[in-house]
Amino acid sequence: xxxxxxxxxxxxxxxxxxxxxxxxxxxxxxxxxxxxxxxxxxxxxxxxxxxxxxxxxxxxxxxxxxxxxxxxxxxxxxxxxxxxxxxxxxxxxxxxxxxxxxxxxxxxxxxxxxxxxxxxxxxxxxxxxxxxxxxxxxxxxxxxxxxxxxxxxxxxxxxxxxxxxxxxxxxxxxxxxxxxxxxxxxxxxxxxxxxxxxxxxxxxxxxxxxxxxxxxxxxxxxxxxxxxxxxxxxxxxxxxxxxxxxxxxxxxxxxxxxxxxxxxxxxxxxxxxxxxxxxxxxxxxxxxxxxxxxxxxxxxxxx
Amino acid sequence: xxxxxxxxxxxxxxxxxxxxxxxxxxxxxxxxxxxxxxxxxxxxxxxxxxxxxxxxxxxxxxxxxxxxxxxxxxxxxxxxxxxxxxxxxxxxxxxxxxxxxxxxxxxxxxxxxxxxxxxxxxxxxxxxxxxxxxxxxxxxxxxxxxxxxxxxxxxxxxxxxxxxxxxxxxxxxxxxxxxxxxxxxxxxxxxxxxxxxxxxxxxxxxxxxxxxxxxxxxxxxxxxxxxxxxxxxxxxxxxxxxxxxxxxxxxxxxxxxxxxxxxxxx
Numbered sequence: 001x002x003x004x005x006x007x008x009x010x011x012x013x014x015x016x017x018x019x020x021x022x023x024x025x026x027x028x029x030x031x032x033x034x035x036x037x038x039x040x041x042x043x044x045x046x047x048x049x050x051x052x053x054x055x056x057x058x059x060x061x062x063x064x065x066x067x068x069x070x071x072x073x074x075x076x077x078x079x080x081x082x083x084x085x086x087x088x089x090x091x092x093x094x095x096x097x098x099x100x101x102x103x104x105x106x107x108x109x110x111x112x113x114x115x116x117x118x119x120x121x122x123x124x125x126x127x128x129x130x131x132x133x134x135x136x137x138x139x140x141x142x143x144x145x146x147x148x149x150x151x152x153x154x155x156x157x158x159x160x161x162x163x164x165x166x167x168x169x170x171x172x173x174x175x176x177x178x179x180x181x182x183x184x185x186x187x188x189x190x191x192x193x194x195x196x197x198x199x200x201x202x203x204x205x206x207x208x209x210x211x212x213x214x215x216x217x218x219x220x221x222x223x224x225x226x227x228x229x230x231x232x233x234x235x236x237x238x239x240x241x242x243x244x245x246x247x248x249x250x251x252x253x254x255x256x257x258x259x260x261x262x263x264x265x266x267x268x269x270x271x272x273x274x275x276x277x278x279x280x281x282x283x284x285x286x287x288x289x290x291x292x293x294x295x296x297x298x299x300x301x302x303x
Numbered sequence: 304x305x306x307x308x309x310x311x312x313x314x315x316x317x318x319x320x321x322x323x324x325x326x327x328x329x330x331x332x333x334x335x336x337x338x339x340x341x342x343x344x345x346x347x348x349x350x351x352x353x354x355x356x357x358x359x360x361x362x363x364x365x366x367x368x369x370x371x372x373x374x375x376x377x378x379x380x381x382x383x384x385x386x387x388x389x390x391x392x393x394x395x396x397x398x399x400x401x402x403x404x405x406x407x408x409x410x411x412x413x414x415x416x417x418x419x420x421x422x423x424x425x426x427x428x429x430x431x432x433x434x435x436x437x438x439x440x441x442x443x444x445x446x447x448x449x450x451x452x453x454x455x456x457x458x459x460x461x462x463x464x465x466x467x468x469x470x471x472x473x474x475x476x477x478x479x480x481x482x483x484x485x486x487x488x489x490x491x492x493x494x495x496x497x498x499x500x501x502x503x504x505x506x507x508x509x510x511x512x513x514x515x516x517x518x519x520x521x522x523x524x525x526x527x528x529x530x531x532x533x534x535x536x537x538x539x540x541x542x543x544x545x546x547x548x549x550x551x552x553x554x555x556x557x558x559x560x561x562x563x564x565x566x567x568x569x
Contacts, residue, residue: 025530032304032528045532054546060523060533065349067525074532074546218349246349269526270344270354272306272393 002286003293004279006040006261008238010161010186011122013040013095013261016294017251017279020242020265021046021099021125021165022071026085033272038279040261041095044081046127048101049111051077055132056209061198066219066244067266068196070210072132073101078111082118090120097163099125101133105140105150113157124160126151126185129167129192131214137195141167144179151183163240166190166231168220173227174234181235189240189263190231191224216266218244225257232258232299246274248281255297304528305330308391312384313366318450320373321418322382323360324390328367331394335362337425338399338519338555341369342527344391345380355381356524356550358421358496359395361428367394370451372418396527397554400426400494400517407434409491412484414440414505416477416497420451422519426494427460438463438490442477442501446470478504485512492516503563516558522549537562 004015019030019042026044027036036042054074061068076084081098089096098121102108112124128140128150140146141164151164164180166173168191177188193214198207206212224243232239241259245251246267254262267274286294307328314325331341342354355377361368373379384390400422411430413423420441427437442465443449449471455462464472465480473480478501481493485508495505496519509516525531527550535546536553538560547553 023530029528029530033306054532054535057535057546058523059535060525060531062351062353065352067352069525069531069533071532074535217352266352269531270352272526272528272530 002283002291004283006295008187008260011095015040015279015282016255016261017275017282018042018095018097018240018261018263019268019275020263021127023265023268026081027089027096028085030268030272034276037093039094039275041097041122043097043099043125043263044085045075046073046099046101046130047075047078047081047111048073048103049078049107049114051075051080058207058209059213061207061213063196063198063215064219066215066217067269068198068208068213068215069193070132070208070213072210073130078114082114086118086120095122096120097123097125099127099165100154101127101130105153108150109153109157112154112160116158116160121160123163123186124154124158125163125165125189126154127165129165131167131169131193131195131212132210137169137212139167139169141165141176141192142170144175147176148179148183151180151185155184161186163187163189165192167192168223168227168243169195174230177231177235181237185237187238187240188231188235189242191220191227191243194220194223216244218246220244221250225253228254228259229257229301245278248278248285251278251282252285252297256299256301258299258301260295260298304334304394304396306391306393307331308389310367310390310392312386312388312390315384315386317382319447321370321450322373323368323370324384326367326369326390326392327365328392329365331392332362332365332367335359335367335395336399337429338422339395339397340527340554341367341392341394342396342524343381345377351377351380353525354393354527356527357381358519359425360421361425370418370421374418393527397550398552400519400555402429402433402435403492404433406430406491408436410436410438410488412440412481412490412493413437414442414477414481414493414495414497416442416501417444417448419495419497419501419519422496423494424451424455424458427455427458437461438484440465440477440481442466442480442497444468476504477501478508481505482508490514495519506558506561506563509558517555518558518561519554520549520556520561521554524550526550
């Protein structure tokens with residue numbers, strides 16, 4: 001019997017597998033497929049204060065072993081979420097994490113504050129890294145200073161643990177990670193999608209209505225793994241790794257590189273029960289390798 | 304909505320680029336309705352990555368049928384599947400066509416362009432079961448693009464065909480054929496599935512003729528079950544225009560709901 005639980009300090013998870021924000025709807029979309037309580041947890045789609053329209057279609061394009069999306073954080077807003085969705089999630093025996101968005105620093109704080117008044121939320125994930133909502137794919141996570149300011153501002157208004165989600169579209173991701181840590185984030189999750197594009201040769205137009213989008217899927221896994229490795233060596237707070245995880249083996253690579261837990265994203269689209277398969281796969285792998293606690297794998301990379 | 308990873312392919316028929324698959328999938332067949340679709344895994348690797356949305360052509364007993372045209376890498380891989388192999392399906396997905404009791408004894412137009420004919424066989428059966436008289440319009444570029452003509456006629460449907468090049472049936476677009484028929488007889492309702500320009504033209508006709516209608520839209524989909532918000536189209540609802548999910552809120556929308564001027568790719 002393998003102990004799959006992991007302790008992030010601020011949050012205990014029954015296993016290290018979380019479903020990633022933007023790929024898991026508000027959670028309820030996956031109820032027809034399996035019992036959500038089997039998950040370590042899930043991160044619901046990013047929320048602003050108000051409902052958000054999202055970007056013009058087309059919003060998706062497939063590339064080799066990858067998917068570029070330019071959804072633009074379409075969603076119902078934090079009020080509707082707390083009124084209509086959260087009551088259905090609050091009783092679940094799994095970590096419900098809410099992804100927090102903002103047009104500017106102030107809105108992040110207001111969304112976090114609003115959520116803090118509600119029960120049933122295990123942690124907030126600060127989405128300062130979406131490449132689809134600002135001109136040219138820019139985001140606060142591209143600057144250590146903006147990251148520090150945003151994390152600090154949100155920390156002041158909420159007692160909920162904060163996970164700061166970083167962007168790979170930077171020169172030195174460790175500088176941003178250190179800024180988030182210094183501003184008081186309880187954990188760091190990475191990576192968000194890589195700014196990308198695709199062109200239709202016949203029309204000579206971008207394949208996405210928003211011109212650029214964020215690349216996810218197996219295509220980005222090696223880059224994500226490298227960044228998780230770099231960040232895990234630089235910071236003391238727990239790191240949650242993601243980027244193209246499609247199998248238990250992928251998840252184990254991220255853990256060896258230093259991730260205490262992982263998030264599974266695009267795989268949920270292909271196989272709605274991808275997270276379950278990965279959890280089972282972790283158990284099988286650990287048994288085969290005589291590992292009693294899966295958390296032992298974290299940071300076990302041999303250099 | 305279930306995942307069936309063991310849907311055995313029991314029969315394959317093909318006409319050039321067009322394929323009709325019969326699959327054994329009791330659970331999905333039991334829940335299916337005309338206008339719904341499946342998400343089908345076409346590769347065991349990550350290339351291509353996503354499942355493909357494929358319209359349901361028929362459901363009967365334990366069996367499902369899909370009709371599709373090879374239009375890219377995904378459908379090409381799907382077309383290579385052999386009898387006896389198992390397919391990995393999610394379904395049935397989306398909201399189907401609404402068949403109303405007041406259609407009894409009335410003529411109902413069902414207009415399909417190219418591969419858009421796929422769901423109309425199933426819809427025609429349901430209309431007939433409801434006591435309505437479906438008239439199926441089937442348009443293609445040339446005679447070879449009307450592979451389901453015989454199948455529809457053998458099922459006893461009234462089928463009117465058109466080809467752009469005049470090689471079979473009415474010479475011209477199926478939309479013109481519909482216009483011609485409307486001069487002779489007025490149906491109670493119109494359903495359509497096909498390329499956007501065809502449906503946009505039909506929408507114009509329906510508005511002019513005051514003919515209520517439903518259209519099945521196509522979109523690139525990430526998941527097919529409402530999680531990714533990738534497949535949205537602009538829809539008019541409660542006096543507001545907003546992006547709704549084709550996979551979950553559709554793929555069937557009514558005439559009044561669809562905002563056609565939303566041109567993609569700018």
